Amino acid sequence: MHNKTVSELAAGLRAGDFSSEELTHAMLDRIAALDGKLNSFITMTREPALAAARDADSLLARGEGGPLTGIPYAHKDIYCTRGVRTSCGSRMLDRFIAPYDATVTAKLEAAGAVMLGKTNMDEFAMGSSNETSYYGPVRNPWDQDRVPGGSSGGSAAAVAARLAPFATGTDTGGSIRQPAALCGITGIKPTYGRVSRYGMIAFASSLDQGGPFTRSAEDAALVLGAMAGFDERDSTSVDRPVDDYVAQLGNGLRGMRIGLPREYFGEGINSGVAQVLDAAIEALRQLGAEPVEVSLPNAALAVPAYYVVAPAECSSNLSRYDGVRFGYRCDDPRDLEDLYKRSRGEGFGSEVKRRIMIGTYALSAGYYDAYYLKAQRARRLIADDFRRVLQEVDVIAGPTSPTVAFRLGEKVDDPVTMYLSDIYTIAVNLAGLPGMSIPAGFSEDMPVGMQLIGNYFEEARLLNLAHQYQQVTDWHLRVPPGLE
């Protein structure tokens, strides 16, 4: 059962081959047996999951329900879940029981999906390796000495290890796409504003977006369809109907123009990754797509611009953690200033503190123009490059990550090297475009992902391209050794 996709499980449930309760039990048992080594979950919700599964079975027995009814999933611990701890991977929220559900939580519940638990993540979504979590690192199911990627490392590892048929993630600079690539699974970050951020703990408000991890593009179409939609309670939510992503999966690719930015395939690219991408692009050509060389001249500005904008926004968003109304509070504060400083100093880990400080500096008097405004101008140049290119081509393709998964501890002491892990993904968040990563092959026995970038609100086209690719390749069906 753990090897079945969401659509296979939905068919099995409707046919009565097994019940949601049996399926949920099987997933919970598998997690208990295997997750000790991976550490992909922070909180398990066993009894509520079984109760939700039984409710799903009643619905299914009456011939009701939809494609996600009774399907178990793992939920990134950044989404508020009413009555259940929501830690955001941080000591600051270690004892925080969310008093409300995020919109994404509520939508998945309404769709009948069964939440197995909350997954591990880099603290406050800041990281590219899941090594900054208060709850310890997550290990890559393909090689447990390597990282799964971040910040949604727990969700990616859970899906790759077949502990859940799908999981939720969030992506601010690559935190869905990069772990999807490093763990050999499918992940999609939709257009900014497509999925509601209400109840999704904020890191960088102009960059954050939620999306699913699955083992196929078809499954991603199903789950994204349930997660997406306008929400009154998110002032940045876009009021635009959700496309029927599933209906467009079967479109042929003949004539689809695929832009290959010369800046992504240039000198510095890892040769193993380059070989995989070359073969993947050839497969797309065989399907009728037309690869075209394009240029994104301001590509090199993306990481520096992001590491001004994102920390600036995070310094503002994380100012709410003051030890007063919720979250960690230090013992015996001497005065108000001590309460703030020690609650925050003790509650946050060092990467979070680093980013808050960079952000504070960039926004401070005398530096605002030189850093923050400058970065926002660079942001426009980057977004304009994409707009121009997407007038000539339908989709942009390239590697998701510059390397395969690196070893635990390899980059923790060098923040800038860690930041460069997101060199291909970050620009997509700055521009607000939809981006997806799909498994495209292996190098050094580790998964390699191909990133697909689409025009605003063209998630359906990305999913279609990915699905057609997955009809002629089997990378997405490969299982980590020992986890069959």
Next chain:
Amino acid sequence: MMLDPSEVENIAHLARLSIDAADRDTYARNLSAILAFVEQLNSIDTSGVLPMAHPLDTPQRLRPDEVTETNQRDQFQAHAPKVEAGLYLVPKVIE
């Protein structure tokens, strides 16, 4: 831009973060490395380019001025560190 430990202290104070004295040098080093990295932005000409705060350049959506939220103070304060009579308690602010 090289930051010395006293500048790190100042930034930490603005951000209301306590930093152990033992870690100050490491923070200074790491923050300086990050700032040196983002200096690359200074090499480009952005005159005449409008800053982009929102990826879709969408203005703030407005809604009618009607009450839509209910008071849920008790529920929200159920997990507060220190409350009394509906108030959040903090160390004395005024001497």
